[in-house]
Every structure is written in structure tokens, then in C-alpha cells.
Amino acid sequence: MTRTRSRGAGAGRAALALAGAGAVAAAAAHVWSRHIEIHRFTVREHELRILPPGTRPVRILHLSDAHLMPDQARKIAFLRHLETLKPHLVIDTGDNIASAASIPVLADAIDPLLHRPGAFAMGSNDMFAPHRKNPLRYFLRDPRPEGFTKRHREPDLPLDSLRNALTSHGWKDLTNTRASLRLTGLQVDLVGVDDPHLERDVFPAPDAARGAQQDAGADGTGRTPAAEAAATSTRADDGPAADVPHLRIGVAHAPYQRVLDAFVDDGAQLIFAGHTHGGQLRMPGVGALVTNCDLPRAQARGLSTWRGVPLNVSGGLGANPYSNFRFANPPEATLLTLRPQRR
Ligand SMILES: [Fe+2]
Numbered sequence: 001m002t003r004t005r006s007r008g009a010g011a012g013r014a015a016l017a018l019a020g021a022g023a024v025a026a027a028a029a030h031v032w033s034r035h036i037e038i039h040r041f042t043v044r045e046h047e048l049r050i051l052p053p054g055t056r057p058v059r060i061l062h063l064s065d066a067h068l069m070p071d072q073a074r075k076i077a078f079l080r081h082l083e084t085l086k087p088h089l090v091i092d093t094g095d096n097i098a099s100a101a102s103i104p105v106l107a108d109a110i111d112p113l114l115h116r117p118g119a120f121a122m123g124s125n126d127m128f129a130p131h132r133k134n135p136l137r138y139f140l141r142d143p144r145p146e147g148f149t150k151r152h153r154e155p156d157l158p159l160d161s162l163r164n165a166l167t168s169h170g171w172k173d174l175t176n177t178r179a180s181l182r183l184t185g186l187q188v189d190l191v192g193v194d195d196p197h198l199e200r201d202v203f204p205a206p207d208a209a210r211g212a213q214q215d216a217g218a219d220g221t222g223r224t225p226a227a228e229a230a231a232t233s234t235r236a237d238d239g240p241a242a243d244v245p246h247l248r249i250g251v252a253h254a255p256y257q258r259v260l261d262a263f264v265d266d267g268a269q270l271i272f273a274g275h276t277h278g279g280q281l282r283m284p285g286v287g288a289l290v291t292n293c294d295l296p297r298a299q300a301r302g303l304s305t306w307r308g309v310p311l312n313v314s315g316g317l318g319a320n321p322y323s324n325f326r327f328a329n330p331p332e333a334t335l336l337t338l339r340p341q342r343r
Helices: 002-035 073-085 102-109 135-139 148-152 159-167 208-215 225-230 257-265
Strands: 042-051 058-063 089-092 118-120 177-183 186-192 246-251 270-273 302-306 309-313 332-340
Touching: 042 302, 042 309, 058 073, 073 102, 073 332, 102 159, 118 186, 118 246, 246 257, 257 270, 257 302, 257 309
Parallel strands: 042 332, 058 089, 089 118, 186 246, 246 270, 270 309
Antiparallel strands: 058 332, 177 186, 302 309
8 A cells, every 4th residue: 555655745746846857848849939049030042053054153142031120120130131141133032021111111121132033922920910820720621612712812011012112122022923134144034923822923924025025124234223333243244134043933932732743844943942941930840830821841941953953942031020939940031152064
């Protein structure tokens, strides 16, 4: 009898100790993810040899999912710092803001980048103000009937103000359209879609490319005079577009498989997307648990391929302010250096 009671008391103490250790670990993980990891801004760098032989290297800065609030001083400072990377091209895959008041703050923080050649696709958080959500919903089946969001919701954030800010110095708006721009010795042909997560994507028709190129202006840049002056070091001094190699790039916020397939079928040589936040909470040794779309979890963050085409999914610069935490997944921008293929 005595032995039995002793075992029971020992098991109880062990369970209490285990529960206590679990609570301490959970509290530490919460403090880390909410107050430390979320500020560990990082530049992830890769090199890709996909340019035609003889082409000069091209640095592409990929931004995504800033979910910026006006009081996020460290994120704003990091955005300003990115100009020091001197990218030839900036690709922004959306979810830039988390409030209307964030738009002028964002525009000021990335102003030097806006003066460089760039292009963007919008995300749902550029259109709709954030609200509190049950984090478990990411593990559940999407309850929305097909087409619901497209049919029934109008943006409640000032989308046109954001669009005007991003295009103010010549960035291309790739909302269900194509555009082209010239870098030194290279013509970049871009195709983009509106946010697939909201089922707003309508893939542009192939013949739209000609109209977009004409629309971009006689020299194919489509930049304002200010951007033209600022981009002198990266723009072409070559002959007409037909005389230089082309690089075809697909851009979307959410990397749904139907959109990635459409980019590949369209001839994309490089694809950019965001939306996943790299899984936001990653398990060491396991990686992302969710992607919030139908992309495989192994591709939730970083450089991979889709049907043989390089795909860069940004882990993102932030998160919804109501779930502003990240674990084993520092906020990031990506710098891709494209180099010529080896002969
Ligand atoms: Fe996002």
C-alpha cells in the first residue's frame, strides 16, 4: 500500500514538473517569436545562372508581405537599408500594408527603391484591413465557396492610393497584365496576376504583351523622367529591344499551383511570389507546417523550382498585426543575382 502511494505521488510530481517545463518553454517561445524573431530582419541571397551568355549580372531585390504599420520603426529602418544593396530591379509581391495610414510611411521608407526599375503584384492585405483570426483556421479546409471573395467583397483599404504611391516613379503594376522594361543589355518581360488567394487572378492573354510594350513608351522603359534619371546606371544604352536578350518573369502574391502552371506555360524563366510568410511558425527539423495555399510545404520559403523554372517564394518581412509573431523564420528580403549561363 505504502509503495503504491509513493509511486502515485512521484508520478504526480513528475507530471507537474513536466507541465511546468512545458509552460516555461511555451512562454519562452512566445516571447522569442513575438518580441525577438519578428525583428531579426535578414537579406537572403542566391545566385542563378539563367541569363544568356555575355549578359551583365542583374541584381533583383524581392520584397513581400511587409504588413507595415506606421509605428514599426525597425521594419521601416530595414526597408530604408535595402537601398544599399543597389538592386537593378525590385519585385514586390504584395501585402505591403496593414492600414491606410501605412501608405505614406511605406512610400517614404522605400522611396529610393521606387526610383529604381520595379514591378509589383497586389496581395489581399493591400485591399482589406486586417482583423483577428483563429490561427487554427490555417490547418482547416477553406470554408469559402469558390468565387465567394471575388463576387462579394470590395476593398476597404484605399487601393488606388497604394497603387499611385507604388507607380509614382515608374514601377509597373502587374495586376492581371503584362509590362516590359529595359535594364542594361537586357529586356525584362513581366507578367502578373491579381491575388490568387482572393481568386482575383485573371491571366493576361498572350497578345497583351505587344500592347504593354507599346504602352511602355518608345524606348520600352515606361519610366517617368525622374525615374529615368535615377535609373541611368541600370538602363540600357543599347539598340532596340529586338537586339537584346529577353528575360521573362512571372509575379504573383499567392503561389497557387494553377498560377505557377500558367507562368510556366507562358514561358516564364523566373517566378516570384510571397503570401506564405515561410510558414510563419516553423518547426526546427520539420520546416513550415502550412503554406496557406496549395503550394507544397517544402516550398513555403526560398528558392526552388516549379516544373523546372526557378521559383522564389519570399518568407516575407512581417505578418498580420493581430498575429505578429514568427518562429524559426526571421523576416526577410531576397537578393537574387542573375548571372549568365556558362558556355
Ligand atoms: Fe502576407
